Amino acid sequence: MPTTLIAFLGACTLVAASPGPSTVLIIKQSLHSRRSGFLTVLGNETGVFIWGVVAAFGLTALLTASEVAYDVMRIVGAVVLVGFGIQTLRQARRTKGAEGTDEPVWEGAPKSDWASYRGGLLLNLANPKAAVFALSFLPQFVPRGAPHLPAMVGLAALWAVYEVGYYGLYVWFVGRMKSVLSRAGVRRRLEQVSGGVLLLLGVRMALDG
Template identity: 70%
Template sequence: MWSYLPAFLGACLLVAASPGPSTVLIIRNSLRGRRAGLLTVLGNESGVFLWGVFAALGLTALLEASEVAYDVMRVVGAVVLVAFGIQALRAARRADDASLADAAGPADPSAGGWREYRAGLLLNLANPKAGIFAMAFLPQFVPAGAPHLTTMLALAAVWAVFETGYYATYVWGVGRLRRVLSRPGVRRRLEQVSGGVLIALGVRLAIES
């Protein structure tokens, strides 16, 4: 397995660098603070690991084999994306005099960050493409003769940890620019762009075959 690791990490880098709804959500929540951004990353990567577990157990094959199951997940994922997009657009309307945390919706201290973690997890698990991709991606790096289940689980864990480190650099970068990005006009525009992107991705997911 160790001989496959450099190629696997290189592939993980290419996957992480491809922009998607999770990237948009991580950047948006990072504007509320590094803690919110990191918790969103952890939620997203928990979803990545769970898809890896499902792929190792053969459960994601159901999405590929059953058109009905895939369509249900696709519609649910589209609804989730559009809901996050609408939330961002509503935040943009409130971004004039409010702080960034207020604009995005004040976090409940008693929730212990559950809101951001849950958002990252939900957005990832609501995307059936992630499940199909995990099923196609991970087996390519299982060495011949290696135990399939344990190797797939190990690869899923490495994938999630690698992406956690990668997206943490996004959180750090947004934190460094937060003074500029927190200006009301800039903040409003970022919320509008992120909301529009999420809605567009949701609509595309809903109408594609």
Template identity: 80%
Template structure:
């Protein structure tokens, strides 16, 4: 069981380290404040746990088997990514007009619920997260273990592990806040993160 758990945590590390829309959103919101970043992490990991539970009950198999269901989720996920990206780009453009080249600008605080909701929505709108949970978790269940409770427990461990992993991102952004809060630097970061989110959304919409 210990060797299985260690292998599972190693796989979780590789999954979390792979760049994706959740990572971009967590870093973007961490620029506002550590609270905003951490609540985004909690929302994202709630989505991870939900998909793990859904996979445990076998419901994600329906998504994998139905091209129509997958396509609907894919388009919804693409729209969510593009909307988040456009909002970020628009905020950077508006800030340029309002703040000029002012230094030391502080981002307006988002409510904890808004940050949590953004992380949760982005994860739940990603069909790849659902398919990955279905294909990943069953392989980790130890032989002879009851599958349903084991998969739910693994989903919880996965979510808690990623809270700690992405918490390091939030902490790191917070440590560099004095530099990252400069108006010019922040605009560039928002332009990059917004462009990445739009590109990821377009890629998700166009893929077969």
């Protein structure tokens, strides 16, 4: 059991370290504030847990078996990603006026806690690959002889909690660097990069049949 747990946490680390849309969104929101970044993490991990529970009940198999259902989710996910990308690129344009100064740039209206949480949750739930991955990932670490459903739900919860801590380090680091990252020129370039990445990921998901 301890060996299985260590292997599971090691695999969770590799999964979290792989760059993806959630990582981009968490860093982007952390530029706004630590609170916004952390709530985005909580939203994302709520989605991770939900997909884990869905996989535990075997419902994800229906998604993989139905090409229509998968394609619908894929297009919805692509729209969500493109929407986030366009929103971020617009923020970069608004920052352009302050470029050339070393003064920190702050957005005028603070994002609500719900908006930050919802963004992380929506991005995760709109990704069908996250659902399929949970279905293939979690069963590998169910201890032999253990009840399948409780073990899968427990692993999903552990996965989500572990990633809260992992991505929390991202939020902390961006917060520590905020005095530099919030300068107009730096902020604009980071927003351009993150917006472009989200946009490209959305297009890629739409074209990935």
